[in-house]
Amino acid sequence: AQSVSQHNHHVILSEAASLELGCNYSYGGTVNLFWYVQYPGQHLQLLLKYFSGDPLVKGIKGFEAEFIKSKFSFNLRKPSVQWSDTAEYFCAVTTNTGGFKTIFGAGTRLFVKA
Amino acid sequence: DGGITQSPKYLFRKEGQNVTLSCEQNLNHDAMYWYRQDPGQGLRLIYYSQIVNDFQKGDIAEGYSVSREKKESFPLTVTSAQKNPTAFYLCASSIEQGRSYNEQFFGPGTRLTVL
Numbered sequence: 001a002q003s004v005s006q007h008n009h010h011v012i013l014s015e016a017a018s019l020e021l022g023c024n025y026s027y028g029g030t031v032n033l034f035w036y037v038q039y040p041g042q043h044l045q046l047l048l049k050y051f052s053g054d055p056l057v058k059g060i061k062g063f064e065a066e067f068i069k070s071k072f073s074f075n076l077r078k079p080s081v082q083w084s085d086t087a088e089y090f091c092a093v094t095t096n097t098g099g100f101k102t103i104f105g106a107g108t109r110l111f112v113k114a
Numbered sequence: 115d116g117g118i119t120q121s122p123k124y125l126f127r128k129e130g131q132n133v134t135l136s137c138e139q140n141l142n143h144d145a146m147y148w149y150r151q152d153p154g155q156g157l158r159l160i161y162y163s164q165i166v167n168d169f170q171k172g173d174i175a176e177g178y179s180v181s182r183e184k185k186e187s188f189p190l191t192v193t194s195a196q197k198n199p200t201a202f203y204l205c206a207s208s209i210e211q212g213r214s215y216n217e218q219f220f221g222p223g224t225r226l227t228v229l
Contacts, residue, residue: 090157
């Protein structure tokens with residue numbers, strides 16, 4: 001069965017620290033990859049997505065993610081986090097099979113200390 | 115102001131009762147989804163609908179039912195057959211199903227508690 005694994009459930013960083021959140025998926029075919037973010041008290045929203053082309057994708061608020069097909073990974077990065085990045089982050093994968101369902105990871109809660 | 119609305123925000127139910135969660139969108143999206151979010155488990159798909167009068171079961175459909183009589187509306191009924199209904203329920207939509215690169219837009223969610 002297809003699955004998405006996020007390695008860290010909770011991450012605590014100080015402001016200006018660099019961030020990398022891991023995401024791996026299990027599916028051998030064509031995938032579309034997403035990172036969603038849920039800020040406290042707000043709707044879940046898209047941070048960035050990959051569906052073709054350059055494997056390095058840039059999103060909102062200085063986030064980027066790199067698709068490495070050989071590693072089945074789509075890690076999220078930010079060079080310098082801010083207090084306002086405190087949120088829960090979800091990696092998600094959609095494939096071209098199974099009715100195009102989206103599979104979500106368990107989420108990573110990031111807390112940035114001011 | 116386009117978006118997805120869910121009501122109510124909080125819902126309490128006694129065991130053995132059915133309850134219906136509302137989801138409305140004014141984005142003119144074809145596809146709509148219901149997810150259940152539990153701590154440490156991410157989002158799990160309950161049902162989804164590609165077009166009006168059509169819907170498919172997701173991964174955890176047992177104990178739930180839906181209808182899609184209008185493009186804008188996709189209500190979810192949590193029946194008494196659902197063994198562990200206390201959870202946070204999210205409704206989402208996307209421009210069209212069948213295009214795996216389309217992102218989903220989410221509502222604010224309904225927190226259901228069974229007493």
